[in-house]
Amino acid sequence: MLTLGVLLGFAGPAAADAGPTVGIAAAPAKQGQPDGRSRFSLLVQPGQKVGDELLVLNAGSTDQRLHVYATDAFDTADGAFALLDGSATPAGAGTWVRFDAGARDTVLTLAAGAQALVPFTVTVPATATPGDHAAGVVVSVASSAGQVTVDRRLATRLYVRVRGTVQPSLTVRSVTAAQPVGGDPFSAPTTITAVVANTGDVALTARATANLRTWFGRPVGTAGSRDVAELLPGATRTLTFDVGRVARAGYLEPQLTLVPVADADAYGFALPPVVGRGTSVAVPWLLLGVALAASAGLGVVVLRRRRAAVLEATPGSAGVAEPQEAARETAAVKPTPTPQTAAGGRS
The missing domain is CATH 2.60.40.10 (Immunoglobulins)
Structure with a gap:
């Protein structure tokens, strides 16, 4: 995936370590010169064929073999404008672009500091739907960094806007x-x-x-x-x-x-x-926790009071045993009446 910045234009060489530098630059052009555009924006009819030009510069210090091609664009999740990987096959507006002799791509070798104009055409299918179709024109250069091959790619946005009744939403x-x-x-x-x-x-x-x-x-x-x-x-x-x-x-x-x-x-x-x-x-989790704790505490207090009330109201419980026992003891010591001797009786 190739992610593009906001502005892709004519630039100087890429930063490099000591030794030969590798750098590429590209920009939309007219009559062999950059024309100030930062992107290609074409307004076309279905079935129409239009042409444009890309100016490519070898901004490095050695000869470079440049590969130029077009592919489809899409948005990344974070909002960046991106293009398909070089190995992926385009299916949208990237397939509408053709270079010399109708080829899907072109290869050119440029000496250090040299530039070349790359013309291309965009042929819109007659069945193309109205609205915006996004792609990108890519310039790629492969170079060796030790045992690793580094593919540097620079792309310019391409918007093909097909006329018709559009439905922006x-x-x-x-x-x-x-x-x-x-x-x-x-x-x-x-x-x-x-x-x-x-x-x-x-x-x-x-x-x-x-x-x-x-x-x-x-x-x-x-x-x-x-x-x-x-x-x-x-x-x-x-x-x-x-x-x-x-x-x-x-x-x-x-x-x-x-x-x-x-x-x-x-x-x-x-x-x-x-x-x-x-x-x-x-x-409000804290307040909810406090309310739940207070409710639980209140519930415990109410439950204890209810249990105490039930015990007090139950006959034969420990709370009424003592009065009954006291009544028995009182009855056990009640005095027996003594017969009285009649007056004048025998002694």
């Missing part, structure tokens, strides 16, 4: 808010994560704004706005925003607003904002 597939377990229930670090997809047929950038609400729509935090790097048609991107510290309110509603932007040089339309919302649980 960005979609927010999911939005979630997350807080770490434990910690301060009134102030927890909070992040918003959103998954965005280009479900249309036009390459788009966007301005993204993330914010957070809780019960009854009350705002509790915002992550501000930032630019989203270009998404090619079919690409998916995961965005993460730091909201700051937010109370664990039990319920959070994250929201992401996207303002899509198409290439102004190719498309003159403005696109409406896209809004995505989600729901997340923000459990």
Whole structure:
């Protein structure tokens, strides 16, 4: 996989250790000179054939054998514009590019400091769908570094924009808010994560704004706005925003607003904002633990009191045995009446 930077243009030699240097440079050109473009951007009709030129320079200190070819482009997970590996077979716009005599690639040998103009054509199939088709024109040079062969590659972006009715579309597939377990229930670090997809047929950038609400729509935090790097048609991107510290309110509603932007040089339309919302649980774990512990303690106290009440109310229990025993002892010592002698009786 070859990952491209934001700008691929005419450059000096690559850094090298002591000894011969190896360096390549390339840029879009007209009439044998760089024309200031950083990429190829072609606006064409289905079935149309157009031509362009790439100026290639051997920026090293020795003769170099340069391999020039085209291949398909795609977006990496972190948003970089990338090309297929040299061993992979393209299936999209990379197959529309032809060099001398209709060849898929071309090879040239340049002396140190020499340059060459490489013309090529792009033939768009009649069945090509409207919208953006991305590829790259690659210049590759192989050199030896000890027992290892190093393949240095430099690529220039190629956008083939096919005319027709286009359907630009960005979609927010999911939005979630997350807080770490434990910690301060009134102030927890909070992040918003959103998954965005280009479900249309036009390459788009966007301005993204993330914010957070809780019960009854009350705002509790915002992550501000930032630019989203270009998404090619079919690409998916995961965005993460730091909201700051937010109370664990039990319920959070994250929201992401996207303002899509198409290439102004190719498309003159403005696109409406896209809004995505989600729901997340923000459990105040510390308060919940305290409440559970207090409930457990209260439950133990209530249970003990109930048991004591049951024992007091049960007949024959240890609590009523002593009065019954005392009654028996009193009855056992009750005095017996003595017969009285009548007055004047015998003594």
